[in-house]
Amino acid sequence: MSVNQKQIIAVNDISCIGRCSLTVALPVLSAAGIHTALLPTSLLSTHTGGFTGFTFLDLTEEMKRVLAHWETLSLSFDAVYSGYLGSADQVEIVEQVMRDYPGYLFVDPVMGDCGRYYTGFSDPFAKKMLSLCRKAHGIVPNVTEACMMLGEPYREPPFEQDYIDSILQKLAGETKADIVMTGVSFDKESVGCACLDRKSGKTDFIMRKTVEGYYHGTGDVFASSLLAALLNDIPLKDSAEIATDFTVASLSRTHAYGDDTRYGVAFEQEISSLLSRIEPNRGKRS
Numbered sequence: 001m002s003v004n005q006k007q008i009i010a011v012n013d014i015s016c017i018g019r020c021s022l023t024v025a026l027p028v029l030s031a032a033g034i035h036t037a038l039l040p041t042s043l044l045s046t047h048t049g050g051f052t053g054f055t056f057l058d059l060t061e062e063m064k065r066v067l068a069h070w071e072t073l074s075l076s077f078d079a080v081y082s083g084y085l086g087s088a089d090q091v092e093i094v095e096q097v098m099r100d101y102p103g104y105l106f107v108d109p110v111m112g113d114c115g116r117y118y119t120g121f122s123d124p125f126a127k128k129m130l131s132l133c134r135k136a137h138g139i140v141p142n143v144t145e146a147c148m149m150l151g152e153p154y155r156e157p158p159f160e161q162d163y164i165d166s167i168l169q170k171l172a173g174e175t176k177a178d179i180v181m182t183g184v185s186f187d188k189e190s191v192g193c194a195c196l197d198r199k200s201g202k203t204d205f206i207m208r209k210t211v212e213g214y215y216h217g218t219g220d221v222f223a224s225s226l227l228a229a230l231l232n233d234i235p236l237k238d239s240a241e242i243a244t245d246f247t248v249a250s251l252s253r254t255h256a257y258g259d260d261t262r263y264g265v266a267f268e269q270e271i272s273s274l275l276s277r278i279e280p281n282r283g284k285r286s
């Protein structure tokens with residue numbers, strides 16, 4: 001561990017095309033000054049949303065070999081960022097990583113969206129993911145993933161306030177983590193996140209104007225920038241605002257470019273504005 005720089009492990013897939021997972025996490029976290037090691041879970045030709053015929057190479061056995069080598073290097077990390085895990089075995093590997101490298105565990109329980117599982121996921125995996133979230137310090141489910149983990153029915157947006165409050169409270173009952181739940185929308189014009197700070201017990205809603213369309217990889221842009229702000233010691237609510245603004249600005253750009261949204265969110269040219277929000281606030285929490 002360096003005194004000058006935070007060092008983390010990002011456990012996530014490499015989707016070669018489609019701007020999600022590690023191809024988002026690594027540039028965002030590195031730009032924010034975080035030394036980021038990678039533990040890839042799988043290698044795909046594209047992500048699984050909206051493409052057919054994608055290749056999928058499961059890296060579970062390789063993850064074990066990587067970790068065995070790391071054991072010889074006397075490494076330590078400030079945090080582990082867990083994203084797309086392809087199986088219950090990979091959830092157990094993240095649990096092993098946490099035993100080997102105790103620190104802040106940030107879990108994006110990537111499983112689904114819009115009330116449906118992504119290809120390859122199902123209810124038993126959601127229960128397994130909940131067990132990982134129980135060990136986490138921060139979690140970033142979307143509303144769909146929160147419902148899947150809780151076994152709650154998913155309702156279509158716009159949501160009732162009581163519905164969102166009850167999901168948050170149930171998740172708070174199941175975990176000790178700060179919860180930032182994405183995809184919260186109470187009317188057609190706005191969307192954002194609910195941010196439950198476990199220390200204060202306070203919930204904030206950070207809502208912004210809706211950008212028309214559905215954009216793959218949005219959750220990864222949000223989660224990576226949220227963690228980037230948190231690791232720069234910015235308080236939870238401020239970090240969630242920074243991540244929301246970065247995500248909306250990137251979505252607006254994608255919309256303006258008229259790109260095929262399967263190819264992900266055009267976040268790259270917004271990184272400088274993300275940093276202009278992170279750098280002046282660095283260390284506010286400490």
Ligand code: PXL
Pocket residue numbers: 013015020021044046047048049084110118216217218219220
């Ligand atoms: O962005 C979430 C995600 C990550 N990784 C893979 C995916 C998806 C969503 O579809 O398919 C491989």
